Amino acid sequence: MASTQFKVENYMAKSFITVEGKKDSNNFYIIREGKVRVMRENPVAGIEPFSVLGPGDFFGVVSCMSGHARTETAVSLTGVSLISVERDQFGILIQKNPAIAMKIIRFFSKQLREFDQAITQLTFKGTAEEDPEHLYNIGEYYLKKRALNHAAYAFQRYVQYCPVGPNRDRTIERLKTLKAPLKVPDNPQGATMTRNYRDNTMIFCENEPGNELYIIQAGKVKITKIVDEEVLLAVLKSGDIFGEMALLENRPRSASAITFGDVTLLAINKSNFENMVQAQPQLATRLIRLLSERIWTAYRQLENLMIRDQLGRIYDTLLIQIEKQKIKITPKQSHNFEFGFRELFIMVGLPAEKTDMLSVQVLEDKHFKLEEGKLICTDLDELEKSVQFYRKKSIMERKREAQKSS
Numbered sequence: 001m002a003s004t005q006f007k008v009e010n011y012m013a014k015s016f017i018t019v020e021g022k023k024d025s026n027n028f029y030i031i032r033e034g035k036v037r038v039m040r041e042n043p044v045a046g047i048e049p050f051s052v053l054g055p056g057d058f059f060g061v062v063s064c065m066s067g068h069a070r071t072e073t074a075v076s077l078t079g080v081s082l083i084s085v086e087r088d089q090f091g092i093l094i095q096k097n098p099a100i101a102m103k104i105i106r107f108f109s110k111q112l113r114e115f116d117q118a119i120t121q122l123t124f125k126g127t128a129e130e131d132p133e134h135l136y137n138i139g140e141y142y143l144k145k146r147a148l149n150h151a152a153y154a155f156q157r158y159v160q161y162c163p164v165g166p167n168r169d170r171t172i173e174r175l176k177t178l179k180a181p182l183k184v185p186d187n188p189q190g191a192t193m194t195r196n197y198r199d200n201t202m203i204f205c206e207n208e209p210g211n212e213l214y215i216i217q218a219g220k221v222k223i224t225k226i227v228d229e230e231v232l233l234a235v236l237k238s239g240d241i242f243g244e245m246a247l248l249e250n251r252p253r254s255a256s257a258i259t260f261g262d263v264t265l266l267a268i269n270k271s272n273f274e275n276m277v278q279a280q281p282q283l284a285t286r287l288i289r290l291l292s293e294r295i296w297t298a299y300r301q302l303e304n305l306m307i308r309d310q311l312g313r314i315y316d317t318l319l320i321q322i323e324k325q326k327i328k329i330t331p332k333q334s335h336n337f338e339f340g341f342r343e344l345f346i347m348v349g350l351p352a353e354k355t356d357m358l359s360v361q362v363l364e365d366k367h368f369k370l371e372e373g374k375l376i377c378t379d380l381d382e383l384e385k386s387v388q389f390y391r392k393k394s395i396m397e398r399k400r401e402a403q404k405s406s
Contacts, residue, residue, distance in 0.1 A: 312390025
């Protein structure tokens with residue numbers, strides 16, 4: 001990489017390079033020489049509290065490519081030489097060095113899966129298995145819910161991927177009862193990259209192997225996961241990318257994708273993915289922006305789950321909505337959230353019996369009011385300060401507990 005294109009920055013040992021929480025994240029770094037320690041004030045599940053990076057490693061990509069505040073502090077352990085890449089230079093970086101783009105995409109994909117597993121474990125107190133054998137249970141779930149086309153798809157995939165599985169005979173009986181073929185019908189569109197799907201069609205099912213990622217050309221796609229019940233994770237629209245984790249990591253799908261209306265997709269498989277990244281840098285840029293935003297959202301969810309006080313988690317959930325929209329926070333700035341307490345408590349995942357008391361607590365705060373059922377914050381700066389207070393309080397409690405147990 002030519003130094004004329006990218007700025008080279010040198011730091012002495014023990015220098016702060018990036019600081020957690022700073023809103024100056026328009027670049028990221030690739031290490032040329034030396035060692036850098038990356039750490040977080042409040043470590044979350046699914047991520048190491050600190051890591052030591054060396055030549056060829058990178059840091060600051062998530063905050064840079066998502067446009068959010070820094071999520072980590074980076075300090076030089078030795079004298080270091082760094083390549084600074086501005087957000088709008090990413091396409092140039094890929095053209096000059098497509099291998100670094102693939103390294104970032106693979107690292108992000110792995111980190112996102114680890115975050116998803118940590119969120120599932122903390123939220124639902126258990127882990128969802130990543131095993132094609134689980135396809136039978138998904139088929140049974142949809143059968144009970146009378147979603148017969150989804151049940152048939154899961155059963156067909158079970159027969160395909162678990163031909164000698166313990167539930168094979170039962171699965172075949174289920175398919176006969178449903179008057180469905182024993183295998184998923186061949187794609188009439190063949191190997192073409194453009195795929196058309198009718199409304200309420202399962203594109204892929206959680207726990208089945210995957211070898212394609214998809215870019216939505218038209219329509220909407222629901223991403224769901226069954227954890228006791230079906231949980232809606234996201235509704236994606238035209239321009240969004242999904243299915244990349246299974247493609248990049250060669251592991252089963254972590255969620256299901258179901259059409260929401262008629263949908264046109266562009267399908268990209270393993271054999272043409274790396275070539276496409278090199279030939280179309282804008283694809284890699286979009287994919288890394290998407291992964292960065294998802295990682296940031298998952299990281300903030302985990303940060304939220306680390307706050308022990310329920311009122312603190314409510315405030316932080318509201319702050320996350322502001323941060324997602326990239327609204328600049330200033331003193332005395334008012335914001336109408338366009339939703340009420342019911343939607344807010346669903347977002348936080350609070351039990352119904354505690355909602356009345358917590359609603360009163362929020363409205364006792366002079367910076368909040370309810371108008372026509374919609375929650376309004378009259379000072380976003382005070383909201384941010386409240387979140388910082390509850391976050392620090394939880395950190396101090398954990399430190400005290402750790403000292404007592406040591």
